Amino acid sequence: MVRADNVHKSFGSLEVLKGVDLTVASGEVACVLGPSGSGKSTFLRCINHLEKINAGRIEVDGDLVGYRERGGKLHEMGERDVARQRQSIGMVFQRFNLFPHMTVLQNVMEAPCRVKRENKAEVRDRSRALLERVGLSDKVDNYPGQLSGGQQQRVAIARALAMRPKLMLFDEPTSALDPELVGEVLDVMKDLAREGMTMIVVTHEIGFAREVADNVVFMDGGVVVEQGPPNEIIANPQQERTKAFLSKVL
Ligand code: ADP
Numbered sequence: 001m002v003r004a005d006n007v008h009k010s011f012g013s014l015e016v017l018k019g020v021d022l023t024v025a026s027g028e029v030a031c032v033l034g035p036s037g038s039g040k041s042t043f044l045r046c047i048n049h050l051e052k053i054n055a056g057r058i059e060v061d062g063d064l065v066g067y068r069e070r071g072g073k074l075h076e077m078g079e080r081d082v083a084r085q086r087q088s089i090g091m092v093f094q095r096f097n098l099f100p101h102m103t104v105l106q107n108v109m110e111a112p113c114r115v116k117r118e119n120k121a122e123v124r125d126r127s128r129a130l131l132e133r134v135g136l137s138d139k140v141d142n143y144p145g146q147l148s149g150g151q152q153q154r155v156a157i158a159r160a161l162a163m164r165p166k167l168m169l170f171d172e173p174t175s176a177l178d179p180e181l182v183g184e185v186l187d188v189m190k191d192l193a194r195e196g197m198t199m200i201v202v203t204h205e206i207g208f209a210r211e212v213a214d215n216v217v218f219m220d221g222g223v224v225v226e227q228g229p230p231n232e233i234i235a236n237p238q239q240e241r242t243k244a245f246l247s248k249v250l
Pocket residue numbers: 011014016034035036037038039040041042043
């Protein structure tokens with residue numbers, strides 16, 4: 001579902017991604033761990049067109065992200081194609097970024113109605129079902145400001161799912177939450193994983209990674225230092241940098 005090859009990204013003279021390689025198969029969950037500043041968010045943002053890479057390539061479901069290949073050459077995609085590609089990728093951020101002036105239901109319905117111009121009644125039914133799935137049936141008519149952080153983040157997940165993405169990206173989805181609200185968001189993500197969603201999750205929740213990840217990816221200094229199944233990377237890391245990081249967060 002995702003194939004990143006030798007991805008490079010710089011901001012001015014600062015090289016943030018220095019050749020990231022990552023493969024995520026359909027239905028798999030990859031958890032990305034690593035110290036602050038190692039390029040985790042930048043990498044997710046590159047997959048979702050929020051940043052443009054300087055070298056290398058990223059494919060999502062066989063589609064080259066941001067470029068078309070013609071006659072052996074890469075051509076930048078037009079805005080319309082970029083928008084189409086982005087529709088198939090859902091992203092959830094540390095900060096929930098809900099629309100404050102819309103109800104929970106309206107938040108979830110907004111993109112399918114406005115961006116995809118789907119039938120409103122169908123979108124409403126689907127959105128209600130998604131809100132039920134994340135445990136918020138009783139909050140559909142509330143405004144984001146009336147919800148806890150954990151509830152808002154669950155709305156953000158439902159909102160991303162409303163576009164029927166084939167890939168979900170999570171960037172530290174529980175880092176801004178009070179500790180007692182972390183579990184309810186992780187539970188929704190576990191369900192999603194169990195149902196076969198392909199997910200890349202940047203997180204410091206080692207317990208979640210151990211339980212849910214097919215592949216744990218340790219990033220440091222703009223490269224993937226080490227990756228593999230949780231029982232190898234978390235329980236028995238080989239690289240010194242991974243050991244040092246885990247000893248701090250475990
Ligand atoms: P992480 O998510 O692992 O903490 P980031 O991808 O957010 O790391 O950031 C990696 C590095 O890139 C940091 O040094 C950060 O300051 C820098 N960076 C991120 N975004 C930008 C930007 N838009 N402009 C300049 N520097 C950036």
